[in-house]
Amino acid sequence: MTKAKKAGGTNRLAMVLLILGLSTIVFPLYMTVVIAFKQPSEMTNSISGILSLPGSWSLDNFREAMRVTDFWHSLGNSLLITLLTVALSLVLHSLMGYALGRNKRESKFYSFVYLFIVSGMFVPFAILMMPLAKQTAEMGLANWMGVILLYVVFYMPMNVLLYSGYLVNIPLALEEAARVDGASTWRTYWKIIFPIMRPMHATVAVLTALSVWNDVMTPLVILAGSGKNTLPLAQLNFQSQFGTNYNLAFASYLLSLIPILIFYVICQKQILNGVVNGAVK
Amino acid sequence: MKNERKRTFLLITLPILALFICFNTVPLIRGVIYSFTNFKGFGSYDWVGFRNYIDLFSDARVGKSYLFTFKLAIVTTIVVNIISLVLALALNSKIRAKSFFRGAYFLPNILGALVVGYIFNYFFTYILPALAAMAGVDSLSTSILSDPDTAWLGIMAVCAWQAVAMNTIIYISGLQTVPEDVYEAGDLDGATGFKKFRHLTFPLIVPFFSINMVLCVKNFLMVFDQIMALTKGGPAQSTESISYLIYNNGMSGGQFGFQSANAVIFFIVIVMVSVAQMKFTGKKEEQL
Structure with a gap:
């Protein structure tokens, strides 16, 4: 009943x-x-x-907030950094996941490299930040390019783990067939393996994009004093300028949330799938 | 042919590995080296051996930050997992507008923690005391963020607000792996309500419970943005997380060397906690 x-x-x-x-x-x-x-x-x-x-x-508050926080430049920087990081991650991390995933069982060298990179997940940013601030300054990379390079390195452990895990499901026979037809390994990768890993590309893109877009610490440490801001960094740097004008401050907060809200409304399904896949794998 | 394959793999691996070493391994080693110096972040410096490490263990401020960070991480992890489990069970039951609710409940997770922190800062400073005054609750008449005893609760609430979204969706994907006939068998045995959950559902989603535990503890131990937005470590240094202390005193407080030693210890702590959790949850899964 x-x-x-x-x-x-x-x-x-x-x-x-x-x-x-x-x-x-x-x-x-x-x-x-x-x-x-x-x-x-x-x-x-x-x-x-x-x-x-x-x-x-x-809309006066928003106009004023845009002027005070140099909104469009910050938005541009955030978009540039996020898009380039995602693009580089898809290319470099999938290649690395492929090379390591296909060889780590037979070769001691590759299995060591795999463990070496994946264990990078345990390294907290707190221990890297002071040396990295020095190092990027010495190398002339205390700018958006440096920030992108650092992201590509920080998210490599997670993404390589995801890609090489996904690779287990892709039979070797596919590559061997292409090899018999005379295709090089490089060509086979781009023609066959890269397109097949599409579901994992979506997961990696979503996870990387969300983390990069909302990250404060890396740009805070690397871009300090460069006059360049990402969207979250602009909120931090201009916080004192709002004073007690909370209306202006909230207009600025709302502006900085709008891009990710639009992204979420459009790609909600992919984002939910990506986040679950990334965590459960 | 075989050589071509080997060469290609090597040509892929070596440059990417070099990039990783350059921006992960090298700074890590440099951090360890700085931890044995009295470097201020600029100028010349001397070797001080284990001085920084010895000082670290007698430094009250560092000790306080470890206590605060662990208290926050443990309490928030428990709170988040209880709320997420209840929400996941509700979202997985027969309800209307399921996908709308799931989408709405995940929303907090995609928002930037810093801006979320600023919004809640205003809520705790102005809205909550006003609401409390209306309800006649005197203990909440001032901002909880301005009292050293309660400020951590505000940080916990903001951390939980975002983390619940993430953990709930992981629990939902766990609940979806539980086959229908398990419940039918349970119904025949007369299992209901909490008993059903405790003995039937929960054992089957233990792997997802482990994922959430590991995710939560690691993220909360590294808490930074929320501190930056809500309290900046105050009042009376009562909410300085380890990451915040390293950033604040290491980058601009002239304690580059000393905070490097702190960061090395923090790194070891993170590794130990992660390994212990994996061992513990791994064992638990085997038993079931």
Whole structure:
């Protein structure tokens, strides 16, 4: 009896719980939006003054926030760094995952290199940051190119692990057939293996893009004093300039969240899949 | 033919390995070397042997940061896993608008931790005290972030807000691997409610529980952005995480050498915690 009821209807208790729980996610976002659109004069000391809807939906705060934080340049830097890191990761990490994955069983050298790189996952950024700040400055890489190179190295352990794990499912026979036809290993990789690894490319792209886009520490340490900002770094560097004008500050926060929100709305399914694959593998 | 394959693999591996060594291994070794010096970050420096390491263990501020970081990591991990499990069970049950709820509950995870921290900073400073005043709760009439005893709770809440999203979706993918007939068999045996969860569902999703534990502890031990946005280590240095202390005093506080030693110890701690967790959870999975 109870089972039949469950199979038919919805689970009421779960629905109530989920709707109540949703308020913990909606409330901070609602607060961000209404404060971002208000004028300081509308922010009376009472809670209703802060949380009521704004008198008019003016974009002035956003215009001012863009000017103060040099929004478009920061956005450009963030996009450039994220896109190039993802592109380089897909090429270099998949190649490395292929070379190591195909050889680590037979060759001591490759299995050592594999373990060496994958164990890089345990190295916290805290121990690298001071030497890296020095090293990138010495090498003339205290700029966006340096940041990209560092990301390619930081995400290599995770991504190589993912790619070489995925490779186990791809039969060697595919490559051997191509070899019999006279194709070189390099050509075989790009014509056959790289396209086959497409599901893993999606996972790697999503994981790498999300981590890079939201990262604060690397640009903070490497780009300090260069006058260049990524979106999160701009929030950190201009925080003091907002003073007590919280409306301006929140307009700026909202601006910095909008690109990733758009990305999430468009690619929600790929992002959820990517995150699960990356964690469970 | 065989040689061509070998050469290609070597030509792929060596340059990428060189890049990895240049920006991971070399700075790691340099960090270890700096930890034996009194380097300030500029100028000349001398070797001081194990001085930094000895000082580290008698430094109250460093000790406090380790206590704070571990307290935060352990409590947040427990809180996050309980909430995520409940949410995952709810999201995996028969509900309406399933994909909408799943999408909405994952949202906090994609937002940048720094900006999320700033938003919650305002919430804790202005909204929460006002709400508490309305409800007549005196203990919350000032910002929890300005009290050394409660500031860590604010940081925990923000860390949890984002981590719950991640752990929930991992638990959901775990619950989806539990076959329907396990429940049917359980129904025949009269298993219901919590008993069903404890004896049927949970043992089957233990691997996902392990993933979440490892993910949580490692991420929370390295907490940085939330500290930067919420408290900057204050009040009274009560919320200085290890990463924050290394950054703050090492990069601009003239303690480059000393904080390098701190970073080396931190690295060893992370490795030990990760290895211990993997051994522990590995054993648990075997038993089941």
